[in-house]
Amino acid sequence: xxxxxxxxxxxxxxxxxxxxxxxxxxxxxxxxxxxxxxxxxxxxxxxxxxxxxxxxxxxxxxxxxxxxxxxxxxxxxxxxxxxxxxxxxxxxxxxxxxxxxxxxxxxxxxxxxxxxxxxxxxxxxxxxxxxxxxxxxxxxxxxxxxxxxxxxxxxxxxxxxxxxxxxxxxxxxxxxxxxxxxxxxxxxxxxxxxxxxxxxxxxxxxxxxxxxxxxxxxxxxxxxxxxxxxxxxxxxxxxxxxxxxxxxxxxxxxxxxxxxxxxxxxxxxxxxxxxxxxxxxxxxxxxxxxxxxxxxxxxxxxxxxxxxxxxxxxxxxxxxxxxxxxxxxxxxxxxxxxxxxxxxxxxxxxxxxxxxxxxxxxxxxxxxxxxxxxxxxxxxxxxxxxxxxxxxxxxxxxxxxxxxxxxxxxxxxxxxxxxxxxxxxxxxxxxxxxxxxxxxxxxxxxxxxxxxxxxxxxxxxxxxxxxxxxxxxxxxxxxxxxxxxxxxxxxxxxxxxxxxxxxxxxxxxxxxxxxxxxxxxxxxxxxxxxxxxxxxxxxxxxxxxxxxxxxxxxxxxxxxxxxxxxxxxxxxxxxxxxxxxxxxxxxxxxxxxxxxxxxxxxxxxxxxxxxxxxxxxxxxxxxxxxxxxxxxxxxxxxxxxxxxxxxxxxxxxxxxxxxxxxxxxxxxxxxxxxxxxxxxxxxx
Amino acid sequence: xxxxxxxxxxxxxxxxxxxxxxxxxxxxxxxxxxxxxxxxxxxxxxxxxxxxxxxxxxxxxxxxxxxxxxxxxxxxxxxxxxxxxxxxxxxxxxxxxxxx
Numbered sequence: 001x002x003x004x005x006x007x008x009x010x011x012x013x014x015x016x017x018x019x020x021x022x023x024x025x026x027x028x029x030x031x032x033x034x035x036x037x038x039x040x041x042x043x044x045x046x047x048x049x050x051x052x053x054x055x056x057x058x059x060x061x062x063x064x065x066x067x068x069x070x071x072x073x074x075x076x077x078x079x080x081x082x083x084x085x086x087x088x089x090x091x092x093x094x095x096x097x098x099x100x101x102x103x104x105x106x107x108x109x110x111x112x113x114x115x116x117x118x119x120x121x122x123x124x125x126x127x128x129x130x131x132x133x134x135x136x137x138x139x140x141x142x143x144x145x146x147x148x149x150x151x152x153x154x155x156x157x158x159x160x161x162x163x164x165x166x167x168x169x170x171x172x173x174x175x176x177x178x179x180x181x182x183x184x185x186x187x188x189x190x191x192x193x194x195x196x197x198x199x200x201x202x203x204x205x206x207x208x209x210x211x212x213x214x215x216x217x218x219x220x221x222x223x224x225x226x227x228x229x230x231x232x233x234x235x236x237x238x239x240x241x242x243x244x245x246x247x248x249x250x251x252x253x254x255x256x257x258x259x260x261x262x263x264x265x266x267x268x269x270x271x272x273x274x275x276x277x278x279x280x281x282x283x284x285x286x287x288x289x290x291x292x293x294x295x296x297x298x299x300x301x302x303x304x305x306x307x308x309x310x311x312x313x314x315x316x317x318x319x320x321x322x323x324x325x326x327x328x329x330x331x332x333x334x335x336x337x338x339x340x341x342x343x344x345x346x347x348x349x350x351x352x353x354x355x356x357x358x359x360x361x362x363x364x365x366x367x368x369x370x371x372x373x374x375x376x377x378x379x380x381x382x383x384x385x386x387x388x389x390x391x392x393x394x395x396x397x398x399x400x401x402x403x404x405x406x407x408x409x410x411x412x413x414x415x416x417x418x419x420x421x422x423x424x425x426x427x428x429x430x431x432x433x434x435x436x437x438x439x440x441x442x443x444x445x446x447x448x449x450x451x452x453x454x455x456x457x458x459x460x461x462x463x464x465x466x467x468x469x470x471x472x473x474x475x476x477x478x479x480x481x482x483x484x485x486x487x488x489x490x491x492x493x494x495x496x497x498x499x500x501x502x503x504x505x506x507x508x509x510x511x512x513x514x515x516x517x518x519x520x521x522x523x524x525x526x527x528x529x530x531x532x533x534x535x536x537x538x539x540x541x542x543x544x545x546x547x548x549x550x551x552x553x554x555x556x557x558x559x560x561x562x563x564x565x566x567x568x569x570x571x572x573x574x575x576x577x578x579x580x581x582x583x584x585x586x587x588x589x590x591x592x593x594x595x596x597x598x599x600x601x602x603x604x605x606x607x608x609x610x611x612x613x614x615x616x617x618x619x620x621x622x623x624x625x626x627x628x629x630x631x632x633x634x635x636x637x638x639x640x641x642x643x644x645x646x647x648x649x650x651x652x653x654x655x656x657x658x659x660x661x662x663x664x665x666x667x668x669x670x671x672x673x674x675x676x677x678x679x680x681x682x683x684x
Numbered sequence: 685x686x687x688x689x690x691x692x693x694x695x696x697x698x699x700x701x702x703x704x705x706x707x708x709x710x711x712x713x714x715x716x717x718x719x720x721x722x723x724x725x726x727x728x729x730x731x732x733x734x735x736x737x738x739x740x741x742x743x744x745x746x747x748x749x750x751x752x753x754x755x756x757x758x759x760x761x762x763x764x765x766x767x768x769x770x771x772x773x774x775x776x777x778x779x780x781x782x783x784x
Contacts, residue, residue, distance in 0.1 A: 657783035659715070659776040663706050 004047070004054040005061040008083050011047045011093060012135040014040040015100070019127030026120025033123035034108055041101040041130055048093040051085060060528050061085040062140060062210045077199050084140035084208055086531050087522050088357060092137045092289055095364045096282050100130040102368065102489035103277040109486035110273050110375050122162055126277070129155035133282050137289065141206035142214070142247075145290065146184075146191050149250065152283050153180050159278060160270035172266040179263040183253020190246030197243065200228030208293055209528045215296030216530050222300060222543060237301065244297060244304040247290070255287030255341045258315045262606050264338055268330040272378055275330060276371030280337050281364040288344045288360055295353055296530055299539040305546065306440035309349025309430065313444030316342030318604070320454035324461070325590045325600045328385040329374045332462045336411060337367055339451055343426045346448050350441040351546040352429025353536050358504050358519050359426050362418035365500050366410035369493035373404035376486050377466060380479035387462060388588075392471040396479045399487045401467050403494030408463045410497040412456040413570040420567065421501035423452065428506070428562040435558075436547035452566045456573020464581035507563045510556040691732035699725035712764045712774040716757065723753050 018040035022033025029035065064082035071077045085093075104126060111122055132155060136148035154177075161173030191206070194214055198205030201221070202212030209216075220226045221236050231239040251257070256264040267279050278284070291298060291308065298304050316339045323335035340363045347356035378385055380397055394401045410417035413424070427448055434441030471477040504519035523533040540546040550558040580589045590597050602608070656662070678684055698721055705718030727746045734742025764774055771778050 652783075655783055657780040659779075660707060660710065667703060667707065 003059070004050040005059065005083075005085060007047050008051060008061060008085060008138065009065070011044045011051070011097070011138070012131045014043045014047075014131075015127045015134065016131035017127075019124050019131060022120050022123035022127055026123060029120075031108065031112055032119025033127075034104060034112060034119070037104045037123045037127050037130075038101065040127065041097055041104050044097040044130070044134060045094070045101050048090070048097045052090040052094055055085065055087055055090040056522075062528060064140065064204065071203075076203075077195065078204060079143060079206070080141065080204070081144050082140035082207075083138045084210075084528075085138055086209065086528050088292060088531065089138050091357065091361065091522070092285075093134060095285075095361060096130070096133050096137060099277060099281045099364060099368045100126070100133075102372070102492060103273045105485050106276070106372050106375065106489045107271075107273045109483050110379060111271065113483060113485075114379065116271075118162070122159070122271070125155055125159045125162070126274075129159065129278060129283070133286065136286055140208060140210075141204070142191050142194060142208065142294070143206050145208075145293070146187060146250075149187070149254065149286060149290070150184065152278075152286055153177065153184065153254070156180075156267070156278050156283055159274040160267050162271055162274070163269075169269040172263075172269040176263040176267045179260050180253040183249045183251070183260050186246045186249025187251075187253075190243055190249070193243050193246060197230055197232075197239065200230055201226050209531045213296075213530070215294055215300075218297055218300055219539060219543070240297065241301040241303045244301050245307065247294070248304065248308065251287035251291055251345075252311065253287070254290075255284050255345065256338045257287075257311050257342065257345060258318055259606070259610075261315065261319065261338045262603070262610060265331055265334040265603070268328075268334050272330065272371060272375030275333075276368045276375065279334070280367035280371050284337060284341060285360055285364060288341060288348065288356065291345070291348050292353065292357055292360070295348070295536050296539060298348070299351075299536050300543050302544040302546070305349050305351065305540075305544055306438070307349070308345050309441050309444040312342045312345025312347070312349055313430070313447035314342070315339065316346060317447040317451040317454070318342075320451040320458065322600050322603055323458040324454055325593070325597050326458075327387055329377060329387055329390075329462065329466060330371070330385055332387075332458055333367070333370055333374060336370075336455065336458065339455065340367065340411070342451070343423060343448060346430055346444050347426040350430035350438075350444060351433045351537075351540045351544075352426055353533050354504075354520050354523050355422065355425040355429045357523060359422035361503075361519075362410065362422040362497075362500050365493055366407045366418055366497040369403060369407035369490065369497050370411065372486075372489055372493065373400055373407060376400040376482050376490065377404075379482050379486065381475050382480060384473075384475060387465040389473045390466045390471075390476050391469045391586075392467070392476060393479060394467040397482065399490060400482070403490040403497075404467070405463060406494040406497045408459045410501070412459040412574055413452060413566060414456075414574065415567055416498075416501065418497050418499070418501035420570075421505055421507075424563045424566050425504065425506055427452075427566050428559055431562050432548040432550060432558060433546050435549040435551060437549070438546065449566060449569065453569040453573040456570040457577045458573075460574045460577035461581050464577060465586060468582050469584055469586060507559050510559050688732060688736050691728060695725045695728040695732070698722075698728065710775045710777050712767060712776050715776060716760045716764070719756070719760075720753060723749055723756075 015037070018033070018036040021029075021036040026033035062082070062084045064080040066082075067078055067080040069077065069079040104123075107122070107126070111119060116122070129152060132148045132151035136145055136152060139145035139148060157173045157177040160176055161170045163169045164173075195205050198212075198214045198217050201217050202214070204210075204212045205214055205217070207213040217226055217229075218236075218240050221229050222240075229236065234242070253260045264279055264284070268275055270279075298308065319335045319338035319342060323332050323339065326332045326335065340359070344356045344359050344363070347353075347359060374385075376397065377390070377393060377400060380393065380400075381390060384390075406417065410419040413419045427445060430441050430445040430448065434445050502516075503522075505516040506520075508514075509516040520533070525532065525534075529535060552558045552561045580586070590600075593600070599605070702718045702721035702725060705714055705721065709715060709718065727749050730742040730746045730749070734740060734746075767776075767779060768774050
């Protein structure tokens with residue numbers, strides 16, 4: 001019987017086809033290839049929905065489809081492309097294809113209606129990006145995932161640099177590419193390390209799930225039940241931690257975590273729909289998704305988990321403080337993106353797998369919404385992004401205002417919008433596992449909790465400055481109108497941002513006793529046994545020693561305290577923002593921070609510090625290495641050759657080419673030889 | 685019958701004259717003649733020993749050497765002609781253009 005899984009390759013191939021169409025025929029098509037892209041992503045969305053329904057019915061799919069390197073004999077390595085579909089994949093496929101579709105529609109308003117040139121190039125980039133991201137999501141092995149991870153990075157480069165004639169975008173695209181590449185370098189070493197480690201114990205060592213999958217082999221190895229593993233002389237626990245951290249390098253680069261987060265704010269130079277699709281909802285999600293995909297591996301290493309949690313918690317707070325002072329709409333959103341991905345890493349690190357996936361889902365929706373809303377505002381403001389030039393847009397563009405408000409409430413974490421449920425669950429998970437005896441999780445939790453206040457503050461500072469009060473410039477008094485193709489995606493996402501949190505309302509379930517945690521069920525049952533959240537829970541408990549404690553009135557009490565705490569802080573942030581900025585003539589209150597503001601405006605001098613690392617440390621080191629190479633290595637080789645030349649130059653004078661001389665030498669030699677033989681042989 | 689030693693002495697003397705010619709003269713034709721002297725010194729040795737031991741192999745070998753010497757002269761004269769054509773002289777010490 002033909003089922004949804006037989007069409008699974010088409011989910012990625014359809015957008016790829018739209019990439020080819022836009023690239024080669026886009027000039028001759030009425031909308032520059034947009035319609036092909038919309039049709040393709042709509043097709044992907046329908047297929048993803050069908051796949052999700054099949055998965056809901058208990059189906060999973062994990063097949064190698066095409067082997068491109070086949071090893072013969074034992075211990076030989078085979079490399080293949082394949083598809084792995086389990087509940088996590090199905091959920092992510094739905095998110096990516098939905099947002100890709102909405103972004104394509106929105107682009108009609110943002111790019112086509114604004115008479116941009118180079119539209120085929122734009123839609124080709126979007127198509128290739130969507131195809132690579134979807135293929136990355138259902139990759140069944142880590143090498144295939146790496147390839148599409150890189151393709152996604154390439155598309156990001158192409159799209160950030162879409163307006164390549166200006167200096168900002170082209171430099172930002174290079175920065176994004178190089179910074180993420182720096183992380184991917186470690187990822188590549190990690191991939192090679194994983195293959196080298198597990199090839200002795202499995203014929204398909206790179207797989208995420210199924211026979212011979214590396215997380216399962218690693219788990220078995222820790223029980224001592226696997227032979228043929230090559231851990232390069234380390235204890236297996238240590239070596240698995242090292243491998244996990246190497247792969248984490250790619251995750252930190254792609255998901256813009258400290259210290260490789262610097263590319264993301266600059267990436268806002270790209271077109272706004274691109275920011276929505278790539279730098280908020282999907283590509284940046286690739287890093288977090290990768291950790292979730294191979295969570296069975298990370299769950300084996302308490303050290304790696306603690307590092308992930310600390311990086312996540314720190315990034316959440318660090319980025320949120322920078323978002324407080326920014327003046328441009330998209331910059332605020334960029335820092336909030338970094339901060340929100342910090343929450344996901346915090347959840348993954350502290351054992352909250354479901355919470356991380358939940359926050360990934362809700363964040364994809366509300367951040368895409370906020371970016372598209374920002375895009376709508378930017379169209380209205382004739383591409384002026386400074387919030388201090390806006391104000392009073394609420395009456396002029398009600399659709400944008402209400403949907404943006406929905407997204408902002410979700411981002412700030414106000415009940416009952418999506419972000420409240422997911423962020424609360426992230427903090428709850430890290431709190432209980434921290435209380436279970438892990439101080440690293442407690443520190444990470446405290447940073448995450450503090451960031452909630454800043455999130456509420458900067459989100460509503462942005463809302464009030466943009467939409468409330470009186471228009472502060474002529475453009476804001478007479479904004480440019482937007483059409484249906486901008487409004488419809490906003491409405492879809494606005495409704496989703498308000499409601500998507502309902503798929504997992506843990507605190508409400510505890511209060512009412514009614515079963516409301518559907519995402520938990522989705523990830524815990526069915527699917528491939530080793531990749532369910534239940535299996536991860538067992539691993540976390542047994543191997544990594546992550547335990548939960550509920551000191552505050554049992555599980556219900558602790559959950560309610562945690563939810564109340566984060567909601568209270570978020571509301572406090574919103575109220576402070578309201579009292580400061582929801583007035584007729586708001587002033588820059590952050591000026592009162594003095595030198596702290598300067599520090600924040602300069603992003604803690606992270607860029608300067610990285611440039612210094614490159615020019616002040618790496619370049620001199622390279623010069624020293626160059627000196628060594630030119631002086632010592634080349635010097636030895638050149639020295640040997642010049643000595644040979646000199647000696648040879650002297651020796652050739654012996655060759656006089658005068659026959660008599662040659663004959664004399666020859667005769668003398670013969671006579672001497674005869675004399676020597678005679679003396680030694682005793683002839684005389 | 686002449687004693688064996690005299691043949692050998694004659695042969696050695698002729699050979700030394702040949703070597704002396706090669707080492708001291710610069711004329712290519714004299715060179716060639718000196719080489720002929722050395723070859724014939726060897727021939728005398730071959731024939732003398734052949735005669736002494738009653739074995740004809742040495743005499744046959746001497747005939748071969750004569751044939752070889754004829755061929756050598758043919759080639760040698762050719763080389764000398766080319767030498768003269770290039771240097772307008774048959775002085776062997778002048779042909780030093782191909783060194784270094």
